Amino acid sequence: MKKFFSTSYLVLLLVMLYAPIIIIAIFSFTESKVLGNWTGFSAELYTSLFSGGVSDRLIDAIKNTFLIAFVAATVSTLLGSVAAIGINDLRYRKRRVVNFVNNIPILNPDIITGISLFLLFVSLGITQGHATVILAHIAFCTPYVVLSVMPRLVQMNPNIYEAALDLGATPMQAMRRVILPEIRPGMISGFILAFTLSIDDFAVTIFTNGTDGLETLSTFIYADARKGGLTPELRALSTIILVVVLLLLVVVNYRAARQAKRAEEQAKQIKNYSRR
């Protein structure tokens, strides 16, 4: 009986969590203009999405979204990795302070970040557009990259950088040949995370995209839905994005799990050797 309740509780929870997403996916395979009407199975929305059946504005929004996500993720991966290396070299107390400061933007509500950046750009007299959106996305993505690179640095033997210098490598060579390969997995995870965060973002984008009609998917969908009825093709697009993000998440988690397992095996090995 107890088992029955706990199982049904879990099922209920999962249904609540995933029903909205699943409904979108299901209704992407029907032609009805109104969400909620099932008019028989059809892949028409997908065909239409890719054969120009949607407005140019939507196409632009998609292009913008991926361009912004790619640039923002690339730049924040570079900034975040460099920052993580710097933070890792700090002495204990300073490191704790900087880590705390790094976590504030993560905990800060997006809407606040958006308003603050908006005010900042306005007060500095910067015309808002692509550049400001990208800068804003870099700003909120970088702390996540720091968080995903940091564990790699912490578990790295601190002497290997010195060993490289000792063997004649300049600091740059040591960084490229020794440190970079060590933190690369963290950087890749950080990049993927930043990329999905950027695609996903609405609150920050809406405050920083200016008045020249720059739109990303999220702002386009928002405007579209408010104008009365969602463009049907968006159901198909949402489903595609959902699948892509899901795949990326699976990759990130799989990598993290594999790393954890490898670290564990190493620890076990070392223990075995020292016992021998």
Added chain:
Amino acid sequence: MTKTNHIIEICNITKSFPDKVVLDDVSLNVKQGEFLTILGPSGCGKTTLLRLIAGFNSASSGKILIDGKDMTSVPPHQRPVNTVFQRYALFPNYNVYDNIAFGLNLKKVDKKEIEVRVKRALKMVGMTDYEHRDVQSLSGGQQQRVAIARAIVNRPQVLLLDEPLAALDLKMRKDMQMELKEMHRTLGITFVYVTHDQEEALTLSDTIVVMNEGVIQQVGTPTDIYNEPCNAFVADFIGESNILNATMIRDGVVEFMGREFECVDTGFGENQPVDVVVRPEDVYIIRNTEAAMFRGVVRSCTFKGVHYEMFVETLDGYEIQIQDYNCFEPGTEVGMMIKPADIHVMRKERTENRVEGKLVDATHVEILGETFECAPVEDIESGAEVDVCFGFSDVELTDDPDDGISWGTIRFILYKGDRYHLTIRTDDDEDVFVDTRDVWEDLDEVGIKIAPSALRVVRRNNQ
């Protein structure tokens, strides 16, 4: 010619971190081709000294010359030295071959030559055929061999080794010690080796540098250091020893354990307080109590393989450690003798505590971060900077740090036959030296009390 040259000259190096002085005006010369070991307890500054030679840290002041050239501010990759780290520090993303070839690749050495040299280095450390192994799959000992090969393949003028064997088990450590010694002989380059293991230092070195608290205590050959320790710290740190309070009566005569002994040391003056060291194997123990210099009763006897280790309590209440091939049962009354040449006299570093403080009023003085009551002081005005002296035995220690007026942590314990000589580090990094018969443990936190009458307040003599 090169035999007498100094490959490394360390001149007046001081290294301080914001909260601590790690090296205090250290000067040291390393001869070309020698095996020099820096020996000391953890936290004595030995690793910092090695890191300064390698260039990983920079000194607060002072100069380092390698091969006659000033290297004080030269970055590590331009120094003619290579380092072997305690935790191997192999590059996990390279295999064994690429790890060893790392330095040669950077120097753009011809690929063919790299291969020859890597193979030779691997052979030297007994790791032939391991080229293509992943370094993570190797045992600790094998990883350290690869790390050594990676360093020596570059033919450095000096090989720096930072406790390279500390992470290995005893058997492996012994094997590697012999191999290192052999390697030093074959390569003919200078080795600077850091360790806290005194046995390892005695086994391997041509020269030993004993360090404590950021200061070099003694430099000498292993036999010098063992037979002629220059102070109680060295005597206690290297090997087993009986260290006792003594008085130098005059040249050749020293008094300890309540009687006078003939000795060979001279030049200490007359009636001077000194320390004497007698190694346990240098005390002769005999059944015939008539012929003995002094007598006692055996308290314990432990078999140690080659010899027996005995603790004997003398009739005057001193405990002496003795090593002998013969076993004397506990309870046996025995006689003991010490040859004049086996008594080693050392100058005392201090005969009482002297700390800096401030006179609060006529009967109170501020020392060790707290206010202590003292005997009335008449000729010094309140608020003056003063020195306060008190004897080793005048300090009373309490179990609970809160029971004392000030408190500290026990950092060093020296047994002196009938009492313990403790070094207590207070909260503000001041040292208080205490003689006590009570047994305390290292790192115990204790309260410090001093009787008002024991505190002697003197005006600070400004230099």
